[in-house]
Structures are given as structure tokens and as C-alpha cells.
Amino acid sequence: MAGKQMLNIVKMKRMKQDGDPISMITAYDYPSAVLAEEAGVDIILVGDSLGNVVLGYDTTIPVTLDDMVYHSRSVARGAKNTFIVTDMPFMTYHGSIDETLRGVSRIMQEGHAQAVKMEGGAEIADTVKRIVQAGVPMLGHIGLTPQSVNQIGGYRIQGKDEADAKRLLEDARALEQAGAFGIVLELVTEEVAAYISSELSIPTIGIGAGRGCDGQVLVYHDVLKYTSNYRNKRFVKTFGDIGEQIRSGISAYVQEVKTRQFPAEEHVFAAEDGVLDNLYGKGKAEIHS
Numbered sequence: 001m002a003g004k005q006m007l008n009i010v011k012m013k014r015m016k017q018d019g020d021p022i023s024m025i026t027a028y029d030y031p032s033a034v035l036a037e038e039a040g041v042d043i044i045l046v047g048d049s050l051g052n053v054v055l056g057y058d059t060t061i062p063v064t065l066d067d068m069v070y071h072s073r074s075v076a077r078g079a080k081n082t083f084i085v086t087d088m089p090f091m092t093y094h095g096s097i098d099e100t101l102r103g104v105s106r107i108m109q110e111g112h113a114q115a116v117k118m119e120g121g122a123e124i125a126d127t128v129k130r131i132v133q134a135g136v137p138m139l140g141h142i143g144l145t146p147q148s149v150n151q152i153g154g155y156r157i158q159g160k161d162e163a164d165a166k167r168l169l170e171d172a173r174a175l176e177q178a179g180a181f182g183i184v185l186e187l188v189t190e191e192v193a194a195y196i197s198s199e200l201s202i203p204t205i206g207i208g209a210g211r212g213c214d215g216q217v218l219v220y221h222d223v224l225k226y227t228s229n230y231r232n233k234r235f236v237k238t239f240g241d242i243g244e245q246i247r248s249g250i251s252a253y254v255q256e257v258k259t260r261q262f263p264a265e266e267h268v269f270a271a272e273d274g275v276l277d278n279l280y281g282k283g284k285a286e287i288h289s
């Protein structure tokens with residue numbers, strides 16, 4: 001969007017205070033980033049969900065730091081005026097702090113993101129503190145954390161009972177204290193997400209976490225049905241059917257190639273008059289055409 005002013009983490013906090021909802025969508029490549037920016041989204045998340053929706057894996061676990069850097073760089077080229085957050089993928093922030101900071105630095109310097117996101121609560125607070133001390137804005141992510149799907153035992157709603165609600169609130173507070181500028185709440189019950197949001201001074205961004213969050217995030221391919229085997233998810237609203245448009249567009253193209261309707265007169269280029277006569281001799285051009 002020409003002339004658009006990029007959001008920053010100070011303005012995001014002000015948006016929370018003013019009750020101005022934050023819009024975030026994922027994007028994974030240059031064209032999707034261009035369109036998201038033109039549509040006026042506040043934040044683009046280069047999520048490791050790219051493992052599922054772009055790379056065709058069943059989970060986000062196989063996604064590597066190289067994958068994230070590559071996709072983040074493409075997004076940054078397409079959305080120069082939009083705040084970009086890029087995921088740190090599976091197991092890239094659980095080793096030594098030096099190794100973690102090297103990964104964060106790659107996301108920022110090679111991936112051209114403005115911030116990183118990491119999954120986890122109190123257990124990663126010390127790591128978050130070091131990243132923030134290094135001057136890198138960090139977005140937390142609690143609730144359903146897909147990188148731990150094997151430990152959680154599936155994609156389950158979080159915050160259903162008292163113990164779980166208490167744990168989520170403690171995790172959110174630990175992240176806020178460690179310096180996170182915001183927290184994604186994924187698949188959390190609406191009451192608990194609203195309570196956490198009211199207890200924090202930093203914005204919460206919900207996905208399947210109800211109406212009480214300070215912002216919302218959805219996956220690009222879900223919003224637009226950008227796949228052929230789209231599965232309905234209760235927390236997603238679809239706003240387009242790009243999958244159907246792409247399929248019917250490509251099928252019309254194939255049809256026209258097969259029936260020789262494409263290319264037509266308006267798609268071809270003509271040589272200068274007499275060029276074939278000069279090449280092959282007068283009258284012989286037809287033999288070679």
C-alpha cells in the first residue's frame with residue numbers, strides 16, 4: 001500500500017489501550033505479501049504453518065530455519081511497509097542461547113523480519129528475555145502450540161478447566177515480564193482468552209480464541225480456501241474461494257490449448273514481410289511453415 005506507515009510495537013500497545021483491533025494474517029511468498037499489504041493488514045506473520053499449507057507436510061515439525069529465512073525474505077520483498085513477524089521453527093530456540101541468538105539474527109538479517117515469534121510460556125521466559133535484551137521484538141505464542149503437537153496429544157482446545165486456565169495465565173504473565181510485545185493465543189476457550197487479555201498490558205492476538213482478544217490472526221490459505229482439499233475449521237471464516245478460481249482458470253487454459261483456441265491472433269508476433277521468401281526462396285516458404 002503506497003504511503004502506508006509501518007506499525008511498530010509501541011503503536012500496537014496503544015491500539016490495545018484504544019480498543020483498536022489488530023489484524024494479522026500469514027503470508028509465505030512475494031505475491032501473497034504484496035496482496036496482504038495492499039489489503040491493509042496490520043501485521044504479516046511468516047508462520048511455520050508454511051510447513052502444512054505450502055510445503056505439504058502433516059505438521060510444522062519438519063520446517064527448518066533455512067525454510068523460514070527463505071520465505072521471510074520473499075515476504076519482506078513484497079511487503080516493505082508492513083510489520084513482519086517470522087516464526088522460529090521447531091527446536092531452534094531450545095539449545096544454547098548463542099545458537100538461539102544466531103537463529104534469531106538470521107531471521108532478522110537474512111529474512112528481513114521486524115520481529116520473531118516463538119511457541120511456549122514460562123519455560124522459555126529466560127530465552128525471551130535475552131532476545132529482547134538484544135533489541136529484537138518477540139511475539140509469544142501459547143495455548144495450542146503446534147510444534148509440541150506430539151506432546152500435547154493432538155490439536156486440542158486449551159483452557160477448558162481451572163488448572164489449564166491458571167497455567168495459561170501464568171505463561172502469559174511470564175512472557176509479558178520477559179519483554180514479549182504481544183502474545184498469540186491459539187485455540188483457547190473464549191472466557192480464558194478474554195481474561196488473559198484483560199490482565200495484560202501487551203496485546204493478545206487470537207486464533208480460535210474468541211472475541212475478547214486484542215487482535216485476530218488467520219492463515220492465508222484458510223481465509224481464501226487456497227487449496228483443493230480444504231477442511232472446514234470452526235474458528236475460521238473463509239472470505240474467498242481462490243482454490244476454485246485457480247482450478248477453473250487452469251482447467252480453462254488446458255482446454256484452450258487442447259482445442260487450439262489458445263494462442264489466438266492477438267497473442268502472436270509477426271515477422272517482417274517477405275522474411276520467409278528471403279530465407280527459403282520465393283514460393284518455397286509454405287513448405288517450411
Ligand code: KIV
Pocket residue numbers: 026045046047048049050087141184186207217219
Ligand atoms: O504458524 C502459524 O501460522 C501460526 C499461526 C497459526 C498463529 O503460528
